[in-house]
Every structure is written in structure tokens, then in C-alpha cells.
Amino acid sequence: MKIVIQRVTSAGVTIDKTQVATIKKGLLILLGVVNNDAKDDIKWLSNKVVNLRIFSDENGVMNKSVVDVDGDIIVVSQFTLHASTKKGNRPSYIKAAKPDIAIPLYQAFVNQLETDLGKKVQTGQFGADMKLDLVNDGPVTIIMDTKNKE
Template sequence: MKVIIQRVSEASVVIDKKEVASIKKGLLVLLGIVNEDAQEDIDWLCKKIVNLRIFPDENEVMNTSLLDVEGDVILVSQFTLHASIKKGNRPSYIKAAKPDVAIPLYEDFIKTLQSELGKAIQTGAFGADMKVHLVNDGPVTIIIDSKNRE
């Protein structure tokens, strides 16, 4: 599993010209899933996401977490995170999990992240054409791959 985490002062997701998710301070998390992913990847990433000390403290040092600042989350499924560009100029998405594998993992990720955060999170819609709007605060953008945890 791979995530791109962006610290935001605001973010939203629009599908078919309708806003389906909107937050102020928090994180926009883009999630890419591969066939080999499992609950242990979900558990590890969700703990990392809520505990990453990437919000400023009273001294403007990145030293507080999403939990500390009581921030919100928008989670967006994004298969293109696993694009391969080794051959040619057209990305291959063969590594990305197909919906029959990815959807249950995506749903489990939502439940686990909500449990770790202690409140509901907002989401896009799996497989939908989404317009994601954000104001990246910092900017702070972090990429984490659950397969690189050692």
C-alpha cells in the first residue's frame, strides 16, 4: 500500500459537480492498493497517519500529530500511485489491485483509520472521476509505502 499524505488547511472532493467531502485543517490522503496488500499494511499505515508529527506546535516546529490538533481526513483511492513508467511514456497500472481486491481493502482502511482517529473520516468514491481541491499547508507532502517499513 502506498499513501501520499498532504497537510491541508482545506480540501474537498467533487464528483459530478457535487461536493461529496470537505474539511478544514487536517490531511488529504491518497491511497494506492496492490494485490499483495493486507490488514497488516492497513494497520501500520493508519497508525502512522494519525501519529505523524507534521503539524506545527506553539513554536512553529512540526511536532504535533493529527490527533493532537484534532484534524480531519479526506481519504481518496488512487490507483495511479502504482503506475510504472519503465517502458515508453504511457504509464502501466498493472501493479494496482483490481476492484475485487482493492474495494474490500479500501473499506477496511476507512474503518481502521476512523478507529485510530476516533472519529469519522470523509472519502471520495472508489473508481469515480473526482475533482480534488486542496490548499497544501506548508507545503507538507509525505509519501509512505507500507512495503518499506524496515
């Protein structure tokens, strides 16, 4: 699994001109799943996300987690995170998992985040054409890949 985490002051997801998710301070997470991702990746990744100290403390030092600041999270599926651009100019998405693999792992990741965060995590809609609005705070953007966890 690969994620892009963006620290935001606000974020939202719109599908067909209807806003389906909105948060204030927190994290917008883009999640890409590949065929060999497994459930054991989820616990590790969720734990990293909720404990990642990327919010400023009273001294302006990034020393607080999303839990510490009572922030919210939106998770959006994004198969294009696994684009291969080695050949030609048209990206290949052959590494991205098909929905029968990706959807259960995506849902399990959201459920694990809710458990670790202690509150509801908002989402986009898997496979939908979504419009994302966000104000990246900092900007702070972190990329994590479960293939690099050791």
C-alpha cells in the same frame, strides 16, 4: 499500500459537480493498493498516519499529529500511485489491485483510521472521476509505502 499524505488547511472532493467531502485543517490522503497488499498493512499504516507529527506546535516546530490538532481526514483511492513508467511514455497500471481486492482494503483502511482517529473519516468514491480541491499547508507532502515499513 502506498499513500501520499498532504497536510492541508482545507480540502474537498467533488463528483459530477456535487461536493461529497470537505474538511478544514487536516490531511488529504491518496491511497493506492496493489495485489499483494494485506490487512496487516492497514493497522501499521493507519497508526503511522494518525501519529505522524507534521503539524506545527506553538513554537512553529512540526511536533503535533492530526489527533493533537483535532484535524480531519479525507481518503481518496488512487490506483495511479502504482504507475510503472519504465517503458515508453504511457504508464502501466498492472501492479494496481483490481476492485475486488482494492475496495475491501480501501474500506478497511478508512475504518481503521476512524478507530485510531476517534471520528469519521471522509472519502471520495472508489473508481469515480473526482475533482480534488486542496490548499496544501507548508507545503507538506509525505509519501509512505507499506513495502518499506521495516
